[in-house]
Amino acid sequence: MKLCVLGLGYIGLPSASMFATHGFEVLGVDVRPEIVQKLNNGEIHIEEPGLATLVEAAVKSGRMRASVSPEPSDAFIIAVPTPITETHGADMSYVRQATEAIVPHLRPGNLVILESTSPPRTCADIIIPILSATGLIAGRDYHLAHTPERVLPGQILKELIANDRIIGGVTPLCAEKARDLYRAFVQGEIFLTDATTAEMTKLVENTFRDVNIALANELARVCEKIGTSVWEVIRLANRHPRVRLHTPGPGVGGHCIAVDPWFLVESAPDEARLIRAAREINDGQPARVMALIERAVETHGPGPIAFFGLTYKPDVDDTRESPSFPIVRHFMKKKGQPVIVHDPNVKKSEFPLEKDFQQVVAKARYLVFLVGHRPYRESAPDFSGKVIIDTINMFGGRGLSPDCHLYTLGKR
Ligand code: SAJ
DSSP states (O other), X not given: XXXXXXXXXXXXXXXXXXXXXXXXXXXXXXXXXXXXXXXXXXXXXSOOTTHHHHHHHHHHTTSEEEESSOOOOSEEEXXXXXOBOTTSOBOOHHHHHHHHHHGGGOOTTOEEEEOSOOOTTXXXXXXXXXXXXXXXXXXXXXXXXXXXXXXXXXXXXXXXXXXXXXXXXXXXXXXXXXXXXXXXXXXXXXXXXXXXXXXXXXXXXXXHHHHHHHHHHHHHHHHHHXXXXXXXXXXXXXXXXXXXXXXXXXXXXXXXXXXXXXXXXXXXXXXXXXXXXXXXXXXXHHHHHHHHHHHHHHHHOOOOXXXXXXXXXXTOOXXXXXXXXXXXXXXXXXXXXXXXXXXXXXXXXXXXXXXXXXXXXXXXXXXXXXXXXXXXXXOOOOOTTOEEEESSOSSTTSOOXXXXXXXXXXXX
């Protein structure tokens, strides 16, 4: 069976290589020629544990290659980005372009799968109308289904295989055809439903997380006002058998949780009030961190500020929508304020990066921890005399030297 995977990013590339190593002939398609060239050389453009080895194996087996345009295939999988616009609307231009690219190649009996996280009714209102240019009818002449991806960056390969999967078909047969395909490597349970329910389900999963993180961030603000530690409150409340509070932090980053809830808000603006409020609370966290740093500087006087962690979460190299950026930019713009930036996983960014953690600690007066990368968690540098701004409670349980000053988000 020949598969065409459109979009070779964090989801498309792992899925394409997974299919290739399970016996399918796979053509990976990406509009960026440099990615296509890299892939054909067996190299990858993103960091993900185990992915380089899998891609190399897929290309070496001769079953995976890449191109900038699709070819006739048995199945087409759309795995392109669905970002948000400045006004928090869904930008569906990549999905439209990818669907239009399939039109010349779609044949009776083909299977089309949308993997990209999409607003409800995308299959019905975007994909079907575009593919109707072929004269073929969804559910009768070709099969169409939505199989949202649910993998956690940093654990993509493991979760692609192990996670349960929701598959929503335009007809029940469409869902069954998609299930038969994913069964090639999915070991989790596969649940079949209709396409719009699958679209909603995926958005609801990430919204659940966003709203829970917003609750934690709001509790951090309440605890600061009352004069208690949110970290201790959460630790103790979570000892209740039915309470599972999330963790406050400098904000919600990544290309999923900070984005997907807006699709629900756009679809039902008058109804999705809690969802919108949660987004706004989480987007307000970087400003809370800035205020905390400013309060520390007012108390302890001027000095170089070091920021640790640029990625959107620990132990990945992905910086998309990372809350660290507005925070660092804010202090970079301040006249006469020396700023040092460090991240063990990021090779290039808009800021000059220093590589040696110990040296950065030695040079700075203020140490702002934004991401709890493993090297930070496991290190024991000399913090004496430093002012530490801890946004993730890394130092809650650690004995710090008595002459260092600790400011923690969610604690007065
Ligand atoms: N965060 C907090 N507090 C928490 C948990 C997370 O502030 O208690 C922050 C993180 O620091 C990060 C952001 O939230 O900035 C998102 O990180 P994450 O680990 O919660 O999620 P993602 O974006 O890496 O992956 C999510 C996952 N969705 C769910 O857990 C419901 C993943 O399964 C999805 O496949 C992925 O989105 C996606 O692609 O949609």
